[in-house]
Amino acid sequence: MVEQIAHIMTPLFHRMLDIVVNRLIPQAGVGGSTEAVEYVAPKTILLAVGVLAALGILFGVALAIVAARFVVKVDPKVEQVRETLPGANCGACGFAGCMGYAEAVVGNPDVAVNMCAPGKSAVAEKIAEITGKRAEKIEPKIARVFCQGGASLSRRRFIYSGVMDCTAAVLAAGGDKSCEFGCLGYGTCMRACPFDAITMSADNLPLIHPDKCTACGKCVAACPKQVIELAQASKAVVISCHSRDKGADTKKKCQVGCIACGMCVRTCPVEAIKIDNNLARIDHGKCIVCGLCVKKCPTSAIKDHIPLRPKAFIDPAQCAGIDVCAKVCPVNAITGDLRSAHVVNREKCIGCGMCEARCPKKAITMARPAAAVAPKKSREKEPARV
């Protein structure tokens, strides 16, 4: 029955194809490099369809086999992480593009989640969520100005009257400032800052507003004297000088330069300061931000960026009177007899927090003074916290 139908249908089908191809569209023409023919046999059309279908099936099956045999198991987390990343492929993480970092952070337990600099902590948190790793906070950074020698405190070698721009001024024999390491004060950083976080003080020094600064580094790149650096925001005690001149020379040129006297080195309770090339530098990994060096520096070259230092307060109920705090206090602000509650002299206390760290009874707390208490005297006013 089926054979009979096929027997009748096949020539009919061929006839139909023949009519369609050779009668109905005889002048359609064939384009491309193909030889034009007068007559196309139905067999050729069927063959063409057959061969193409066969090749298609062959390739399809081959590709399916290849895909199944050579399947690479990609952790779906990698794809998730890659989508979370900014996709800029900037390489700031130290891996080859975002994909490289995504694979590393998912595959390697030692790779931290917070290495994407453009993504900041928002991306780090998401990656931590995906990978199940602990999100360590990205240590926030801030731009710090390593010069305090404003117009009134430093000398000028000559009168510069060119374009009021640091990059222009530096072309004139390295700038008019006698200290070749200092801030020229023509505000190139202020104009470079995309966040309006820099203003120039009355003394021609850049003031960085901590609330607006995103540590993008534009000012660092713009400053021709490399006076601005990015530093950890929490390490608020900074030696604000870059002068590598000898102490005597620095003193002649600027009233607030580091003269490498070594006072801070001797003062520092954790040995975080070293003098190198006539300039004291703080190892911020060791620094406990106690602020002792700020007090001791004879030229006030060290700047404390904490506007209001807390004061120690001893809870008399908990104090055992063991005198540890009095011994450890660098400014002798704590007095009291043995086995009786000790008292902090708030005038003397500099808020370094060392007594709090040493007290075995945890009787000492560092409390911020009331707003009425005047902020500690500083050479220049800290920009208002808005």
Add this chain to the structure above:
Amino acid sequence: MHINWEHVLTIFIASALINNFVFSRYLGLCIFFGVTKRMETAVGMSFTFTAVMLVGAALNWLIYTYVMVPYQLGFLKIVIFIGVVAAFVQAADTMMKKMTPALYYKLGIYLALIVTNCIILAVPLINADEHYGLFESMALALGSGLGFSLALIIMASIREKLELADVPKSFQGLPISFVLTGLIALAFLGFSGMITL
């Protein structure tokens, strides 16, 4: 089967220098301008391109000679050649990812570009039109691949130098590259008298 080795060598040299696809036929310009900004990508592309060209031409020659010629399906060659190259490249892509991930990350990105390249399609088409044998086809494929690599490397080395040159603003980027390509093409014209096919 008698093989005319002299002819094979002639085809090889002719396709690499005299009929260089980029400089005398102006094919494959998209990739040519795309990857020649840096030497590293140009070299990576050269290797991948030549390898795909050889295998693709061989596969297409097989299918053309043993399927399309006997059944008189020559008119399907464009469709089939593209399909063969696409299928092969896709398979190679998958296999490379599994077997040599390092190589995949270096060259994998070029594979996708190659599928739609006109030189890859032109070589099997020329092979088919000229009724070349296997060795002649391979010579044409290798010659074209190396010729394209030569063009890429020449252009990449010039464009790396060009970064430092003082190019007028309106000519910066692609325009000056086209001017350069024209000049190199003029230089390649000098090869034309070397061999007469």
